[in-house]
Each structure stands twice: as structure tokens, then as C-alpha cells.
Amino acid sequence: MRMVGVFKNLPILAKQINTGNTRKDGNMRMKLAATAAIALSAMPMAASADGEVNIYSYRQAYLLEPLLNAFEQETGIQSNVVFAKQGLAERLEREGRNSPADLVMTVDISRLNELVERDLVQNVDNETLEENIPENLRHPEGKWFALTARGRLIFVSKDRVEEGEITTYEQLADDKWNNRICTRSGKHPYNIALFSSMIAHHGEAETEKWLEGLKDNLARKPQGGDRDQIKAIAEGVCDVSIGNSYYYGNMLQDENQRPIAEQVRLVFPNAEGRGTHVNISGISLTKSAPNRENAIKLMEFLSSPKAQRIYAEANTEYPANPEVKPSGLVAEWGEINPDNLSLQEIADNRNAAVKLVDRVDYDGE
Ligand code: FE
Numbered sequence: 001m002r003m004v005g006v007f008k009n010l011p012i013l014a015k016q017i018n019t020g021n022t023r024k025d026g027n028m029r030m031k032l033a034a035t036a037a038i039a040l041s042a043m044p045m046a047a048s049a050d051g052e053v054n055i056y057s058y059r060q061a062y063l064l065e066p067l068l069n070a071f072e073q074e075t076g077i078q079s080n081v082v083f084a085k086q087g088l089a090e091r092l093e094r095e096g097r098n099s100p101a102d103l104v105m106t107v108d109i110s111r112l113n114e115l116v117e118r119d120l121v122q123n124v125d126n127e128t129l130e131e132n133i134p135e136n137l138r139h140p141e142g143k144w145f146a147l148t149a150r151g152r153l154i155f156v157s158k159d160r161v162e163e164g165e166i167t168t169y170e171q172l173a174d175d176k177w178n179n180r181i182c183t184r185s186g187k188h189p190y191n192i193a194l195f196s197s198m199i200a201h202h203g204e205a206e207t208e209k210w211l212e213g214l215k216d217n218l219a220r221k222p223q224g225g226d227r228d229q230i231k232a233i234a235e236g237v238c239d240v241s242i243g244n245s246y247y248y249g250n251m252l253q254d255e256n257q258r259p260i261a262e263q264v265r266l267v268f269p270n271a272e273g274r275g276t277h278v279n280i281s282g283i284s285l286t287k288s289a290p291n292r293e294n295a296i297k298l299m300e301f302l303s304s305p306k307a308q309r310i311y312a313e314a315n316t317e318y319p320a321n322p323e324v325k326p327s328g329l330v331a332e333w334g335e336i337n338p339d340n341l342s343l344q345e346i347a348d349n350r351n352a353a354v355k356l357v358d359r360v361d362y363d364g365e
Contacts (some may be wrong), residue, residue: 001068002080003061004045045080045100048290053298055081056088058106059281063314070310071301077294092120092286099288102295107281108189112144113347121284126296132303132321136340137280146280147302148317151245151336152194153276154267155230160239169198169269169277172240173213181217182229182238186362187354190226190244190279195356196349197277200341204352212360221364227251234263249316249329268336275339280320
């Protein structure tokens with residue numbers, strides 16, 4: 001894997017960084033971080049070259065590196081990656097037909113859907129991908145394919161919340177949790193997707209009431225990321241939080257954060273009913289795709305059991321390919337019963353969810 005650039009919230013003014021041949025260089029990420037602020041030359045990504053594939057990625061380097069190295073070993077095809085925290089859709093739009101990007105790798109259905117809505121990606125009609133990725137985890141015309149899934153779970157204090165005391169998202173609005181819940185911003189895509197799923201199941205009016213109830217139960221103004229809410233539980237700020245499954249997994253695997261994560265118990269919400277809300281990370285083939293054939297080979301590879309195993313282990317996520325079991329740690333949590341509401345429906349309710357968050361002033365602005 002060759003990293004050709006890193007953007008840090010600089011979607012328009014982002015500078016390209018040519019790292020040269022830094023493949024498999026353990027210090028690569030740090031070097032890039034150190035030089036990211038320095039203005040550098042123009043795009044070194046060749047539009048089309050034999051044996052190459054170009055990726056725009058919202059996913060982090062450490063996740064992609066082992067996958068792309070394995071792909072190169074198997075096929076001899078070299079991957080060039082531009083990482084960004086945001087603005088990739090804008091960039092693709094700007095570059096239009098001349099974009100060197102073949103693939104976009106991203107998290108969250110809202111971002112995948114954005115690529116479709118802006119008409120930046122093309123259909124992939126491919127038997128291998130259709131066999132490897134279940135129908136509900138891919139776009140009906142192949143405009144995106146999920147590669148991993150994550151549950152949006154409830155975390156509770158082991159000390160202060162009894163087992164079985166809370167089992168559903170709906171209960172987050174119950175008075176008994178008054179002043180006892182912490183979450184990140186209601187506007188974050190992860191929460192927007194959860195709220196969208198609530199709208200799909202209960203309608204807008206009922207979801208608004210629920211969201212008001214949840215807001216009234218917050219122990220503090222929404223802030224930080226999902227991990228910070230688990231920390232807040234450990235610190236006694238609140239007793240209940242909402243968070244993605246892999247954050248908990250990653251905390252358990254981190255020596256320093258493990259004692260914090262061990263203070264909480266995980267709950268798979270609505271496990272007995274409609275199932276737990278899940279979101280995905282996924283991949284799309286761009287409209288321009290100068291290396292279309294190589295790109296599809298990479299998509300096939302990423303959906304294969306071999307790559308799915310690497311991917312799911314690297315971030316304690318659920319493999320999208322049902323043939324691959326979750327990592328040992330994730331399996332220990334028990335089986336997830338995913339809400340099989342279509343991801344498209346979640347994407348379709350996104351705007352309504354954003355409006356609700358504003359209307360109830362969830363973030364208290
Ligand atoms: Fe995340």
C-alpha cells in the first residue's frame with residue numbers, strides 16, 4: 001500500500017503528500033502526521049497505470065494496510081490511498097471524469113448513500129460480490145457493498161445498573177434514567193442513523209417524543225466520542241451510554257483503556273424484538289474508475305473470507321461475509337441479532353432525523 005495523501009479536515013485546501021516508496025514502513029503514519037501541515041506538490045496519483053488501484057478512504061491507515069498488502073501479495077496490484085476525514089465526495093465531484101480514484105472506502109450508510117445521490121459511483125454487477133455479501137448489506141444495483149458491520153449498543157455501569165434493567169432503545173427515554181445517560185452529539189452520523197431507524201419503526205411523531213425523553217435524561221451536554229461516554233460511566237458521571245461495538249472492543253484490547261471498559265456491561269438493544277441497530281463500512285466503485293478491472297478485483301478480494309477475517313479482527317467489527325465468524329473477543333459478547341431494516345430506509349430517513357435533532361435541540365445549543 002502506498003499512501004499518497006492525508007487530509008485532516010481540509011477537504012478543499014488539502015495538500016498532497018508524496019511519501020515515495022514507504023510501503024510496509026511502520027513509521028509511515030507518523031511521518032505523514034508530522035508533514036501533513038506542510039504544503040506539498042500536486043496529486044502524485046497516476047490516473048491509470050498497469051497493476052495499480054487508487055482508493056479514496058475515510059477509513060484509517062492501520063485498518064487498510066494489512067488488507068492492501070495481502071491483496072498486493074496475491075495479485076501484484078499496488079494500491080494507492082488518499083485518506084481523509086471528510087470532503088471526499090466533494091473532491092470526486094470536483095475532479096469529475098478526470099478523477100484518479102477508482103474506489104471509495106467509507107463508514108456509515110449516510111456517506112455511501114451520499115455517493116449514490118451525487119451520482120459519483122457506478123453499478124457493479126459481480127457474482128463473487130453478490131455471493132460474499134448478503135443482499136441487505138449491498139446496494140440493489142451494486143453501487144455500494146458493505147465490508148463490515150457494527151452494532152450501536154447500550155453500555156451500562158456494572159455497579160449501578162442491574163442486568164436486564166434496560167434492554168431496548170425505547171427505554172432510554174424512561175424517567176428512571178433521568179440524569180443518568182451520556183451520549184455524543186445527536187448530529188453525529190452514528191446517532192442520526194440510529195434515530196433514522198427509530199423513525200422507520202415508530203414514525204416521526206413518536207420518535208420526536210422519544211428523543212425529547214432521551215434528551216431530558218442526559219447527565220451532561222452531548223460531547224466527545226463513543227469511547228468518552230464509556231469513560232464517563234467509569235467516572236460516575238452517568239450510568240448508561242450509547243456506542244458502537246468496536247469502540248468497546250478496541251478499549252478492551254488497549255492496556256490503558258481496558259480497566260475503564262471493564263466498568264461497563266454491554267447490552268444488545270432490542271435483541272429479543274426487532275434486533276439491534278447496525279451500521280456498516282463499505283466500498284463503492286467511482287464513476288471515473290480509470291483502473292476499473294483492478295478495482296473490482298480488490299472489491300472481490302475484500303469480500304473474500306481471507307480479507308474479511310483480517311478486516312474484522314483489525315477493528316473488532318462484524319464481518320459482512322456471513323461465512324466468516326467474528327473475532328474471538330467479539331464472539332464472547334454473545335450473538336448479535338441485527339435489525340434487518342434495510343440500510344436504504346435508514347438513509348432515506350436521514351433528513352427527517354437531522355430535523356428532529358434540531359427541533360428537540362438535542363445538543364443543547
Ligand atoms: Fe467510529
